[in-house]
Amino acid sequence: MTFDTVVMVDWSGGNDTGAAPTKDAIWAAVARDGQTAEPMYFRNRMVFEEWIDNLLKVEAQDSRRTLVGFDFAFAYPIGFAEHLTGSDDPLAVWDWFEERVKDTPDANNRCDIANDLNAQFGETGPFWGLPNDADYPHLTAKKSDRTQQPFPEFRRVEQQARGTFSAWQLFYNGAVGSQIIMGLPVLSRLRKSHAVSVWPFQKLDNPIVFAEIWPSLFADDIAATTPENGIKDAHQMSYLARKFSQMPAAELATLMDMPPDSEGWILGVPPVAKPLANDCFALPAGTHWTPVDETLDLLNSRLASVTEVETITIADAVGRILTRDVTARRSNPPAANAAVDGYGFDRGALGPDTVTLALVDGRSAAGVPYDDAVPAGSAIRILTGAKLPDGVDTVVLQEDVTLTADSVSFSTGLKPGANARRAGEDVAEGDVILPKGRKLTAADIALLSITGVSEVQVHRRLRVAILSTGDELVEAGTTPKDGQINDANRPMLRAVLNAWGYDVVDLGRQPDDADALERAFDQGAEQADAILTSGGASAGDEDHVSALLTQKAAMTTWRIAVKPGRPLALAMWNETPVVGLPGNPVAALVCTLIFAKPSLAKLAGGAWAMPQGFDVPAAFSKSKKAGRREYLRARIRNGQVEVFGSEGSGRVFGLSWAEGLVELGDHAHSVAAGDLVRYIPYESFGL
Ligand code: AMP
Numbered sequence: 001m002t003f004d005t006v007v008m009v010d011w012s013g014g015n016d017t018g019a020a021p022t023k024d025a026i027w028a029a030v031a032r033d034g035q036t037a038e039p040m041y042f043r044n045r046m047v048f049e050e051w052i053d054n055l056l057k058v059e060a061q062d063s064r065r066t067l068v069g070f071d072f073a074f075a076y077p078i079g080f081a082e083h084l085t086g087s088d089d090p091l092a093v094w095d096w097f098e099e100r101v102k103d104t105p106d107a108n109n110r111c112d113i114a115n116d117l118n119a120q121f122g123e124t125g126p127f128w129g130l131p132n133d134a135d136y137p138h139l140t141a142k143k144s145d146r147t148q149q150p151f152p153e154f155r156r157v158e159q160q161a162r163g164t165f166s167a168w169q170l171f172y173n174g175a176v177g178s179q180i181i182m183g184l185p186v187l188s189r190l191r192k193s194h195a196v197s198v199w200p201f202q203k204l205d206n207p208i209v210f211a212e213i214w215p216s217l218f219a220d221d222i223a224a225t226t227p228e229n230g231i232k233d234a235h236q237m238s239y240l241a242r243k244f245s246q247m248p249a250a251e252l253a254t255l256m257d258m259p260p261d262s263e264g265w266i267l268g269v270p271p272v273a274k275p276l277a278n279d280c281f282a283l284p285a286g287t288h289w290t291p292v293d294e295t296l297d298l299l300n301s302r303l304a305s306v307t308e309v310e311t312i313t314i315a316d317a318v319g320r321i322l323t324r325d326v327t328a329r330r331s332n333p334p335a336a337n338a339a340v341d342g343y344g345f346d347r348g349a350l351g352p353d354t355v356t357l358a359l360v361d362g363r364s365a366a367g368v369p370y371d372d373a374v375p376a377g378s379a380i381r382i383l384t385g386a387k388l389p390d391g392v393d394t395v396v397l398q399e400d401v402t403l404t405a406d407s408v409s410f411s412t413g414l415k416p417g418a419n420a421r422r423a424g425e426d427v428a429e430g431d432v433i434l435p436k437g438r439k440l441t442a443a444d445i446a447l448l449s450i451t452g453v454s455e456v457q458v459h460r461r462l463r464v465a466i467l468s469t470g471d472e473l474v475e476a477g478t479t480p481k482d483g484q485i486n487d488a489n490r491p492m493l494r495a496v497l498n499a500w501g502y503d504v505v506d507l508g509r510q511p512d513d514a515d516a517l518e519r520a521f522d523q524g525a526e527q528a529d530a531i532l533t534s535g536g537a538s539a540g541d542e543d544h545v546s547a548l549l550t551q552k553a554a555m556t557t558w559r560i561a562v563k564p565g566r567p568l569a570l571a572m573w574n575e576t577p578v579v580g581l582p583g584n585p586v587a588a589l590v591c592t593l594i595f596a597k598p599s600l601a602k603l604a605g606g607a608w609a610m611p612q613g614f615d616v617p618a619a620f621s622k623s624k625k626a627g628r629r630e631y632l633r634a635r636i637r638n639g640q641v642e643v644f645g646s647e648g649s650g651r652v653f654g655l656s657w658a659e660g661l662v663e664l665g666d667h668a669h670s671v672a673a674g675d676l677v678r679y680i681p682y683e684s685f686g687l
């Protein structure tokens with residue numbers, strides 16, 4: 001992402017009526033191609049609006065892509081837009097203020113508007129702060145005197161950019177509330193009279209982009225570079241204009257690459273993933289047994305990436321997930337070169353008879369090119385991977401020639417361009433080589449390296465917590481007492497998660513006890529991005545997990561038409577998704593492979609993907625009823641797929657005997673030996 005012109009604006013809610021420039025008015029700086037002009041001073045919003053209106057016209061005429069930054073919030077904390085306009089579209093709030101704000105160099109009605117808005121909530125509302133001695137019955141001088149505040153004090157981005165002032169505060173040092181009320185109408189008008197996209201509310205497909213900025217993000221650099229006696233507000237706009245104008249395209253793209261966010265965002269604050277909605281697993285009441293495909297579609301539509309991004313070297317990148325498309329920095333091959341060891345020449349030398357060419361002195365080897373041109377009618381010794389010198393576009397294999405001290409001969413039949421690789425025939429510079437969401441393989445690392453990409457931006461590794469419940473369970477390696485068994489699911493889940501490249505947080509075995517479980521879930525939500533539990537998730541007397549999650553974590557029981565597997569319990573514990581797997585190890589593994597695998601991949605920032613299966617002749621016969629999908633423990637022997645003798649879901653031996661699963665579709669099935677059935681090897685599940 002690049003902009004030809006970058007304009008940075010230090011906004012103001014006040015007006016300057018004095019003689020000399022003061023800090024209390026508007027300052028702007030324009031940078032073109034990294035060069036900043038002097039900061040400009042605008043006495044009031046009217047003169048500024050006229051100026052920028054004209055500037056945007058000129059930039060558009062000259063087809064210059066333009067970024068304009070304003071240092072005030074483009075949106076209010078969540079809920080206000082909906083209250084004000086009935087929609088969560090922040091641009092509707094812009095319209096709302098545009099219609100109502102009256103602004104002249106001498107007076108404006110911002111306090112009346114805030115006062116009236118507050119009145120909608122009772123004695124006071126979210127806005128606070130009063131001009132000296134003013135009489136606004138619904139505005140208080142002190143924040144603590146507010147009686148009503150139905151909205152969050154800060155936006156999500158402000159949790160990342162600590163030190164920002166709240167949009168609700170209208171007065172006193174540092175306050176920004178008045179600037180927002182006086183700024184949004186101006187932006188609203190500009191947006192309508194120019195081709196503007198507002199980041200991050202809209203797709204950036206217009207030549208002009210408006211973005212919110214916050215100079216304090218760069219406070220240290222700005223302080224260090226402000227000239228003595230300079231006005232900081234003026235200097236910081238020059239600084240920011242230069243900074244965003246000079247920023248490498250990829251870096252700017254990273255900062256701007258985020259899904260639309262109705263609370264807005266500050267350019268320069270790295271986008272962080274949004275927490276999942278609390279009702280993310282809700283289902284319509286009284287639903288049927290949900291088919292597997294419908295379950296998967298629902299999970300896909302509700303889950304999203306929850307991890308931050310980081311930039312790492314490709315040496316560490318295998319198994320990590322790309323946050324954006326990667327393009328080749330260099331072509332492969334960068335220059336035309338020889339595909340074999342032999343002799344290179346120009347195709348013009350080829351004819352109907354045996355060809356004899358004079359050999360030039362010297363050779364071209366990989367990494368040691370021949371710098372001169374090879375004259376027509378001559379040939380040069382050339383080795384695999386060596387750059388083709390000027391005058392060479394065809395290579396004859398060394399095994400096919402007759403050599404003398406100073407010539408090379410070969411018979412006819414060679415095609416023009418034979419045994420030569422064209423520059424960029426594999427990958428051209430600028431091609432997209434790997435897509436966003438790709439989990440990098442060893443082969444991808446080779447591709448990145450050869451195309452000149454040494455660092456990639458990837459998602460932080462997903463952290464998944466695991467928890468076993470059941471009073472009958474004891475740790476692996478401990479001898480169970482009467483009525484006890486060793487915990488099989490936790491070690492299994494740990495192994496599965498390790499194979500998928502996730503970090504595991506072990507929440508241990510927890511007794512069927514609400515307090516202990518609650519502590520474990522708190523720890524899981526604190527330390528992990530998702531929690532996998534097994535056992536206790538049905539509606540039985542001892543199913544404490546489901547009781548607790550229902551009470552405290554908006555749990556929904558998803559009744560999925562699948563065997564093995566019982567209902568899957570899905571919940572959100574402190575914004576962290578919880579997947580309650582069945583206790584039976586067979587069902588627990590099948591549900592993990594079929595449902596948890598794509599879900600976790602999505603949370604990790606990856607693409608939603610189904611495992612690759614193969615149609616293989618059955619070595620068994622079976623009939624099944626319609627209405628649910630079945631997974632059988634299976635393996636291939638002698639080109640046929642055989643299934644484990646028992647379908648009992650407590651039969652862990654069969655799980656281990658198997659090397660994959662046979663998937664029988666939702667419809668009624670009658671499989672006879674020799675029929676093709678879908679076999680999915682464990683490897684396809686990444687195991
Ligand atoms: P539950 O879902 O808690 O009703 O458990 C169903 C069955 O799975 C019971 O026979 C449990 O003993 C068994 N089970 C539950 N958790 C585990 C575990 N972590 N390892 C092995 N078996 C388990």
Ligand code: MG
Nearest residue numbers: 469470535536
């Ligand atoms: Mg249990």
